[in-house]
Amino acid sequence: MGRHPLDLVRLAVSAGVVLACLVVARTPGVNEVEAAIFHELQRLPDWSAPLWRILPWAGYWPGIVLGAGLALYLGRVRMAVAVAWSGVVAWALVLIVHELIGPRIVTAAFLETVVRTGGGSAFEFPSLHTAVAAAIASAAGPYVTRAERRVSWVVVIGVAVADLYLGNALPIGVFAAAVLGWGVGILLHLVLGAPGRRAAEPAVQAALRQVGIAPARMVRLPGRLLGPQVYEVHTTEGEHVEVKVVRRLHRLAGIGYRVRRVLASLEVAPEPALSTPRHEVAHEAYITLLAERAGVGTLPVLLAGEIEHGPPFLVRRHFDGRLLSDLGPGSVTDAQLDALWRAVRCLGSARMVHHDLRASNILVDGSGGIRIADFTFGRVGGPRTHNVQDVAELLVTLTSVVGVERAVDSAIRSLPDETVRDSLPHLQPVALHRRFRRQLVHRTDLMRLRQAIADRLDCEVPAFRSPVRPATVAILAAGGIAVYLLLPEVASLAEVRSVIARAQWDWLGATVAFGMLAILSNTLTILGSAQPSLPVWRSIAVQVASAFTGRTTVAALGYYTINISFLEKLGMARTDAVGVLLLNRAATVVVTGLATLVGILVIGDAVPLGQVSIPLWTWILGASLLVLLVAFLASPWGRTRVWQPARAILGRLVDTVVPTLRRPVRALQLVVGEVLFLAFSAAGLATTLSAIGAHYSLGAVVAVFIVASTLGQLLPTPGGLGAVEGALVAGLTAVGIHPTDAVAAALTARVLTFWLPVVPGIVAHRLLQHHNVI
Secondary structure, three states: OEEOOHHHHHHHHHHHHHHHHHHHHHOOOOOHHHHHHHHHHHOOOHHHHHHHHHHHHHHOHHHHHHHHHHHHHOOOHHHHHHHHHHHHHHHHHHHHHHHHHOOEEOOHHHHHOOOOOOOOOEEEOOOHHHHHHHHHHHHHHHHOOHHHHHHHHHHHHHHHHHHHHOOOEOHHHHHHHHHHHHHHHHHHHHHHOEOOOEEOHHHHHHHHHHOOOOEEEEEEEOOOOOOOEEEEEEEOOOOEEEEEEOOOOOOOOOHHHHHHHHHOOOOOOOOOOOOOHHHHHHHHHHHHHHHHHOOOOEOOEEEEEEOOOOOEEEEEEOOOEEEHHHOOHHHOOHHHHHHHHHHHHHHHHOOEEOOOOOHHHEEEEOOOOEEEOOOOOOEEOOOOOOOHHHHHHHHHHHHHHHOHHHHHHHHHHHOOHHHHHHOHHHHOHHHOOHHHHOOOOOOOHHHHHHHHHHHHHOOOOOOOOOOOOHHHHHHHHHHHHHHHHHHHHHOOHHHHHHHHHOOOHHHHHHHHHHHHHHHHHHHHHHHHHOOOOOOHHHHHHHHHHHHHHHHOOHHHHHHHHHHHHHHHHOOOOHHHHHHHHHHHHHHHHHHHHHHHHHHHHHHHHHOOHHHOOOOHHHHHHHHHHHHHHHHHHHOHHHHHHHHHHHHHHHHHHHHHHHHHHOOHHHHHHHHHHHHHHHHHHHHHHHHHHHHOOOOOOHHHHHHHHHHHHHHHOOOOOHHHOOHHHHHHHHHHHHOOOOHHHHHHHHHHHHHHHHHOOHHHHHHHHHHHHHOOOO
16 A cells, blocks of 8 residues: 555645635625526436435445445455545535535525425535545545446536435535545545555565565666656565566556547557556566567566555566667667667567557667567557557657667668558657657657658658647637637627527528538539549548548648648649649639628628728838838849749649639539538528527628628638637627627537538548548
């Protein structure tokens, strides 16, 4: 059993959150958000009432008795003690708070809206049932598997919902109770100790003696805070070993890994989850023995065991040497690089993979030999060629140590060209785990590595990268929360919710259909922009996928990237592909520009153009910039480095575009596609207004949509998030629609016609990548 210093921080956070909730609870009244959550849960179907009446018993004495009894039945004595004590302590603390603070009093007006209540005119703070259930789940956490932990917290959530449904407490009281129970469990871990915390050195020594290893001297090696504890041990018999204590699972195959696999443009080899730390230790020992038998230099496994009432451990033979991460470029010889690639070949021949070939897992021993450690993420089975992921990961590792050129040279020298070429797709940032990307000093190193391989093997670098980046996700999340929470402040939030709740589903279904038709109309524009005939069905699928790539990137860059990749896969030169997209963009600008001018005229007084004036300094600044640009392009350097290459590229683009425009059918497809896109998108806004029962003029609504979409795209956010919604609300209000209806229609239409198609776009994007269409 061990204790972790972070538990002190968690305990302090728990106390702080409970005190903050107490301050909120003592404030007179109930805020709108809390009241809305409470009322929604109280309106759950009546047929579910028996379930909500049973669940609170999990947070009462039957729950404590059942949890402790089940632990005793499974032979987990310490877990039973922790569960029993946590439940009792949480119960006592809640009763103390009840005596000191008293119940939460609410107004008579609020009580009139309550469907059912368990405490008359007052509510518990904090909730007893939720606190006890959370304390039991928190205390049992270190002793159970990951799946069992999830189930226990699902039960806690169920108890919390039951307390709200039955009217025992308000949301703040339930949340404070859950945090209080979590803190009680952490307190018990600090007092009693728990698996997964830092194991005390005497406990490790005692465990080693039980398996026949008598330590004479033990030194803990530095490592990651949450990683395994590694000890260097000298035994009384003169042996030199390493002891690796695994406190928690590292190979989880969790949600982050699964999302990464979905977004990657290749099939990443699956990494099935392991169930417990003991399973992880046994797995690593097994893979290490197989690797050693395959001829790979390893740290030989001597035995595996488990500390009594504590985590498992692995004993390996120790070798003096230095980790590859501690060596400079000049300290690594070509022979050692070749030995590393031989080890990868041996693993591949044995149908094994390592999946964690970082520099910190590669040891150069005293004789200069290469030894690979930590096979936690290793796998056995599969085709002989499935180790290209290991090749890609080792290329990244060697790049971080010896540089791009030597890394690529050694790989091409030691491996078949086909194997190195097949590793290129695995060198996408989204396909590499961050533990590998963190090794690289410069963000451009990965791009340089891919380009160096392509140059040496005379092949192309995979053109498409997933458009989803952490910055994009952060912008979309923050912007979406801001827009969809703050924009309703133009009208009453409750009124907006009421309007949306009363919307007619048949009209909303038509809105979704128009949103999808708008995407499909893009296919016409692509077919009309290209001189050769394009495959229709694949073009439709690419446009569906572009709803994902284009709407989640700034300035719709993902739209152009995916279409250029598609056209290149069809055998079109990049210049021709760019010409197709350039023509497509030009048609969009012309059609949208003309439609916007018409829309401004239709809106009329809503856009007071007569009051717009451009100050003199703007004209002067613009003229000055134009003169400087002409002077730069006229200079020898600007003429040779910028103007002449640009003119040559422009000439090739014109040669691509003009023949397309001379074909009437193509020009008709291009223009009709752009017009249909605007018409279907505007129709989605109109059907949304019909769904909420608003009265409107169709021409005015179409004009508002076109103007708002054009102006909204000027803001550098993915999909014009925030700007388009604001412009729609302002335009609809200007043409006589009530502010509440305008806000409800703008938000609903944008979700159904613009953001909802991103979901099938993700699926299409994934399928197209794996069928090598993009």
